[in-house]
Amino acid sequence: MEQGQLIDGKAIAEQVKRELKEEVEEWTGKSGKRPGLAVILVGNDPASESYVRGKVRDCEQVGIHSELIRKPETIGEEELLSEIRRLNEDEGTQGILVQLPLPDHLNPERVISEIRPEKDVDGFHPLNAGRLVTGLDSLLPCTPHGILEMLKRSRISVSGKHAVVVGRSNIVGKPVSLLLQRENATVTMCHSRTADLAFHTRQADILVAAVGRLHTITRDHVKPGVVVIDVGMNRTPEGKLAGDVDFESVRPVASHITPVPGGVGPMTRAMLLYNTIQAAKNRSS
Numbered sequence: 222m223e224q225g226q227l228i229d230g231k232a233i234a235e236q237v238k239r240e241l242k243e244e245v246e247e248w249t250g251k252s253g254k255r256p257g258l259a260v261i262l263v264g265n266d267p268a269s270e271s272y273v274r275g276k277v278r279d280c281e282q283v284g285i286h287s288e289l290i291r292k293p294e295t296i297g298e299e300e301l302l303s304e305i306r307r308l309n310e311d312e313g314t315q316g317i318l319v320q321l322p323l324p325d326h327l328n329p330e331r332v333i334s335e336i337r338p339e340k341d342v343d344g345f346h347p348l349n350a351g352r353l354v355t356g357l358d359s360l361l362p363c364t365p366h367g368i369l370e371m372l373k374r375s376r377i378s379v380s381g382k383h384a385v386v387v388g389r390s391n392i393v394g395k396p397v398s399l400l401l402q403r404e405n406a407t408v409t410m411c412h413s414r415t416a417d418l419a420f421h422t423r424q425a426d427i428l429v430a431a432v433g434r435l436h437t438i439t440r441d442h443v444k445p446g447v448v449v450i451d452v453g454m455n456r457t458p459e460g461k462l463a464g465d466v467d468f469e470s471v472r473p474v475a476s477h478i479t480p481v482p483g484g485v486g487p488m489t490r491a492m493l494l495y496n497t498i499q500a501a502k503n504r505s506s
């Protein structure tokens with residue numbers, strides 16, 4: 222059977238990291254310093270632990286100095302905010318990331334807003350979000366930026382295409398819609414309350430699935446030749462990692478499709494490194 226071409230996010234991310242390693246070497250040669258990333262992890266959720274370890278390993282790979290700051294589950298908001306204020310002033314720290322989700326007693330908006338926007342390597346600070354909406358330069362959220370980079374490097378053109386985004390989160394759905402529009406796509410934003418989702422998704426030349434629900438997008442939701450980007454990270458009943466797209470039924474009709482794992486996830490991680498280097502360069506220029 223004919224199959225949509227796999228977009229190998231893992232391989233593309235490795236290529237991006239090789240390029241970033243050279244950029245780090247150049248910046249370090251000029252400045253005599255390494256870019257530094259501080260990752261704050263509150264509590265010890267096993268999934269968060271594993272993500273954070275991955276980020277630390279990525280940093281080592283490209284020569285970024287990383288510091289993992291662990292805080293107890295019970296930390297008070299004021300204490301966490303003052304830790305962020307310390308890192309805001311720290312010359313050796315160019316990037317600050319607070320691993321999400323936070324425990325319920327901490328307000329994530331308040332915590333993220335405390336990060337200096339120039340050090341906000343997640344691109345989650347309201348100032349960076351607003352700059353993105355306005356079309357000004359900003360640190361871009363890693364997953365949306367990774368998606369655009371993956372399309373570019375797969376030579377999939379966006380201009381003039383109809384992109385349909387399913388999901389309206391601040392982290393993925395909203396910013397990826399803006400970035401696609403900036404690249405001259407015509408963008409439809411769908412979400413959990415969209416009536417007749419399949420009607421909309423069948424119009425898509427490029428479909429981004431970011432709802433966080435297993436197998437939301439099936440064969441009935443797509444038109445032949447579609448490019449499918451799967452942002453989902455769900456567990457199957459068997460405990461395996463799987464996306465929002467029913468990969469088996471959709472791949473045969475797609476022109477391109479990203480797998481989970483090995484698609485958007487590794488690109489997200491690569492773009493965090495990109496942002497950290499960007500933040501370091503912005504500081505020194």
Ligand SMILES: Nc1nc(=O)c2c([nH]1)NC[C@@H]1CN(c3ccc(C(=O)N[C@@H](CCC(=O)O)C(=O)O)cc3)C=[N+]21
Nearest residue numbers: 272318319320321322343482483484485486487489490
């Ligand atoms: N402040 C903050 N920033 C984040 O960027 C952030 C966060 N908090 N909290 C959690 C989510 C989740 N996230 C992932 C990124 C890459 C993979 C990834 O590389 N996944 C591999 C699979 C890894 C596995 O097998 O478990 C893949 O898709 O191939 C996973 C998850 C970043 N997050």
